[in-house]
Amino acid sequence: MKKAVTMIAALVAVLAVTSGAFAAKQYMITSSKQIKHGAISLSDLSHHARKMLHGKQGAAGPAGPQGLKGDIGLQGPKGNTGPQGPKGTPAPTLQRLTGDFSGTNASVATTLDGVQFGPYSDGGAWAGSVRYDGADGLHLSQITQLSYNVKYSAADTAPIGDAYLRVFLSNGKDVIFDPTQCATTVPDKNVFHTFDVVGSDVRYDDDSCDGSGDHNFPGSPAGQQSWGSVLANHGSDVVSGIYVTTGWTGGSDLTAILRNLSVNGQSFTFGSA
Numbered sequence: 001m002k003k004a005v006t007m008i009a010a011l012v013a014v015l016a017v018t019s020g021a022f023a024a025k026q027y028m029i030t031s032s033k034q035i036k037h038g039a040i041s042l043s044d045l046s047h048h049a050r051k052m053l054h055g056k057q058g059a060a061g062p063a064g065p066q067g068l069k070g071d072i073g074l075q076g077p078k079g080n081t082g083p084q085g086p087k088g089t090p091a092p093t094l095q096r097l098t099g100d101f102s103g104t105n106a107s108v109a110t111t112l113d114g115v116q117f118g119p120y121s122d123g124g125a126w127a128g129s130v131r132y133d134g135a136d137g138l139h140l141s142q143i144t145q146l147s148y149n150v151k152y153s154a155a156d157t158a159p160i161g162d163a164y165l166r167v168f169l170s171n172g173k174d175v176i177f178d179p180t181q182c183a184t185t186v187p188d189k190n191v192f193h194t195f196d197v198v199g200s201d202v203r204y205d206d207d208s209c210d211g212s213g214d215h216n217f218p219g220s221p222a223g224q225q226s227w228g229s230v231l232a233n234h235g236s237d238v239v240s241g242i243y244v245t246t247g248w249t250g251g252s253d254l255t256a257i258l259r260n261l262s263v264n265g266q267s268f269t270f271g272s273a
Helices: 002-009 047-052 227-234
Strands: 101-103 108-111 114-122 127-132 146-153 164-169 174-177 193-196 201-204 239-247 252-263 266-269
Touching: 108 127, 114 127, 114 239, 127 252, 146 164, 146 239, 201 227, 239 252
Parallel strands: none
Antiparallel strands: 101 127, 108 114, 114 252, 127 239, 146 193, 146 252, 164 174, 164 239, 174 201, 252 266
């Protein structure tokens, strides 16, 4: 004990008295009698004395070798299911041939690409149509907008193979739009085209392109004529169906795909997009 006190007494420690008249006094420890309970503790030293006991921090030693990889911990319990997110945008719907639409035979069917016609090994002997009855009962003059989007394909040149549109009338007549304009032009194959019927030339009761269909109506030109010219003479005729047809024309291995039909601004899209 005396040896420990002697070693401590060798340190110059300053006791700080923090209150009364002794606040500025300092004491030298020379005997264990000056230390409470005969032993010194940090609480017996002033802040400055305690600070003097700490030497300067030495340089950092070299890093030790990396320890072994620990075992993988057990998987935690499954968390609660989060709230359901907002409903996404629905995928485009497939317009099927129901309601105002129908196919005239089994060669016409809806697919993800659109309404497919054929294939017809002989496009002059076989055909199929998409029929739309949503405009039935309207006067022909009430059809202010009419268009369709279609492409066709054939193994040969098929100069009159493209799909055509007819507006059938309650008097047994029809107004036909022929994209080939009586075989005077050949639309490109395997390419979608949008045909504006109201803005193009059409024929009245003249499927054969012989110019004889309008002979009962003096003053109306025969053969190809504008939609407005047809309305001038037949605008009061009543619509009984609108047909888009492929076939009964020509072409080997003839096929077509109808993507859209628009009537008086109401657009009907077939297929997935």
